[in-house]
Amino acid sequence: MILYLSGKLAAPGNVLKSEENLWKISGCQSRCWSFWELWPESPGYSKATVQLFEHCIQHGIKVMLDSGAFSLQQQWIKHKIKDEKEFSLLSEKMFEAYCKFCDQWRKKVEFYVTFDYKPEAEITQYMTEKMWKKGLDPVPVFHGDENVEERLRWYLKKGVSYLGISGFRKGLIGQKRTSTRFDFTDSCFRVLWDTKTKRTKVKVHGFGCTELLLMLRYPWTSVDSSTWTTTGFNGAILLVHRNGTKFTRLYISNHGNPVHRGKRHFSQLSTLAKDAIRPILEETGFSVEELSDDTSKGHVARKIFNARVFADFEKSLSKKPVVFTPFLNTLFGGEDS
Numbered sequence: 637m638i639l640y641l642s643g644k645l646a647a648p649g650n651v652l653k654s655e656e657n658l659w660k661i662s663g664c665q666s667r668c669w670s671f672w673e674l675w676p677e678s679p680g681y682s683k684a685t686v687q688l689f690e691h692c693i694q695h696g697i698k699v700m701l702d703s704g705a706f707s708l709q710q711q712w713i714k715h716k717i718k719d720e721k722e723f724s725l726l727s728e729k730m731f732e733a734y735c736k737f738c739d740q741w742r743k744k745v746e747f748y749v750t751f752d753y754k755p756e757a758e759i760t761q762y763m764t765e766k767m768w769k770k771g772l773d774p775v776p777v778f779h780g781d782e783n784v785e786e787r788l789r790w791y792l793k794k795g796v797s798y799l800g801i802s803g804f805r806k807g808l809i810g811q812k813r814t815s816t817r818f819d820f821t822d823s824c825f826r827v828l829w830d831t832k833t834k835r836t837k838v839k840v841h842g843f844g845c846t847e848l849l850l851m852l853r854y855p856w857t858s859v860d861s862s863t864w865t866t867t868g869f870n871g872a873i874l875l876v877h878r879n880g881t882k883f884t885r886l887y888i889s890n891h892g893n894p895v896h897r898g899k900r901h902f903s904q905l906s907t908l909a910k911d912a913i914r915p916i917l918e919e920t921g922f923s924v925e926e927l928s929d930d931t932s933k934g935h936v937a938r939k940i941f942n943a944r945v946f947a948d949f950e951k952s953l954s955k956k957p958v959v960f961t962p963f964l965n966t967l968f969g970g971e972d973s
Contacts, residue, residue, distance in 0.1 A: 637851065637958075638746075638858040639950040640700045641943055642668035643865035644685065647936045651684045652691050654936070659697065661921060662943035663951070666746075667692050668860045671734050672704025678730070679716070680707055693744045700841075700860060701741065701748040703734055703774075708753055727753045731763070735770050746858075747775050747798055747841075755779040755802070757787050775841060779803045780820050788827040792837060798857070799828065802843035818853065825854055829960045836960075848949070849881045855958040864946055868938030873927060874945045875916070883945075886913075888938070891930040902928065920944050 641664055647654035658664055669692075672678050673685035692699050708730060717723045731751050738748045750767060752760040757778065764776045776791055777800040778784075791799055801824050828836045836855055845851060845859035863883075867874055871889025876882075888902040902910065902924065917924060922937045929937065 637856050637950060637953050638666050638698065639851075639946050640666045640668035640698070640858060640860040641862075641864055641946065642670070642702070642860050643862040644682075644688065645865070645936060645939055646869075646932075648932050652687060655688055655691060656695075658940055658943060659695075661940050663947035664943050665947075666698040666700070666858075668700040668702055670702045670704040670707065671730075671737060672702075672707040674737065675704070675730060675733055677733070678704065678707075679711065680704070693741075699745045700858070701738065701745045702860075703749050703751045703753075704730070705751050705753040706755075709755070731766075735767060735772060738767075738772050738774065739770070742772070748772075749800060750774040750776050752777045752779070755781065757782040761787070761790070773797075775800050777802055777843065778824070780824075784820070784823045785827050788824060792827075796838060798839040798841065800841040800843055821850065821854055825960045829855070834959055846883075848876065848883050851949075851953065852881060852958065855960050861946070864942035865939050868940075868942050869935055871930065871938070873917070873938050874942045875913070876945070876949070888924070888928045889930045889934060890928050917941065 644651075645654050645658050647657075667688075669685060669689045670680075672680045673682045674689060675681060689699065705727075708727060711717050712723045717726065731753070734751055742748065750760060750764040751774070752763060754760075755777075760777055760779065764774060767774045775798040776796060778787055778791075780801075780803040788799070801821065803820065825836070825840075828838060828840055830837050836857070839857035840855070842850065842854070842856045842859040844861060845856065846861040846863040851859060864874070867885060871891055872885040872887045874883045875886055877884045885900065886902060887900055902913070905913070914924060917927060920941050922941060926934065926937045927941060928934065
């Protein structure tokens with residue numbers, strides 16, 4: 637499984653050198669960049685992201701290209717786009733620019749995602765077909781809003797080689813919450829899993845798949861996550877829970893009153909617990925003092941630490957490929973905390 641880290645390190649100084657430090661210290665070799673930040677006419681456009689995108693490709697870092705359509709949709713939801721007509725015009729303009737960009741970089745990136753400007757199966761299918769007609773081969777995204785088997789089998793019959801799954805955290809099927817949050821993803825992999833070869837029929841990508849339990853349970857080809865950077869920015873680091881099936885957020889930043897964090901703040905741990913955790917932190921080359929710093933240096937240190945946790949998990953999982961076994965939901969049940 638390949639874990640693509642999305643989001644910027646946002647370190648002070650030279651952004652390219654900081655990105656190289658991220659690769660070197662964390663071991664991260666896969667990045668996800670959004671067209672929302674790469675398109676000059678986008679409200680989210682960032683020259684730094686353009687530099688980082690090209691720098692990754694030049695240095696052999698695996699790059700996944702996201703359409704940025706989710707960010708466009710958020711502009712509509714948050715009423716930053718005045719009406720549906722403006723939304724439609726902007727969507728079409730962005731779509732055409734995105735297709736040209738995909739065509740330009742198609743041989744350099746690992747894959748690029750379809751333009752799913754609304755998380756609806758029919759619209760996503762339509763936009764994917766529009767991209768096919770332009771000679772492009774995007775990874776379609778299924779958001780789980782309609783019949784799982786019918787939609788996924790349609791893509792399989794069309795001969796797609798890579799499929800994306802989103803919405804599994806909510807566990808939605810037909811807009812209804814399932815009995816467990818695994819039901820939706822189980823239903824997807826029942827269609828995509830080949831019981832004879834014990835492999836998926838196509839490559840499968842999990843969008844925003846951060847839960848360790850979800851990564852352990854399903855045979856993803858790849859997943860992406862921004863948790864490494866958001867968690868670090870918010871003053872916490874990620875540790876693998878002792879049961880090995882989930883990540884635990886440990887707040888370590890000096891910002892605010894540590895007592896409010898309860899036992900999840902490093903300062904509130906027992907001496908024994910602190911002594912057990914310190915060596916884990918220092919393996920990354922960062923001290924507790926550096927990780928607890930609430931300046932930009934501390935933010936960067938925590939983000940790199942979290943990226944290292946993800947990269948180490950990715951390596952460990954690659955040594956033992958996951959075999960899809962639906963009955964295991966009874967063993968892996970329960971909510972992450």
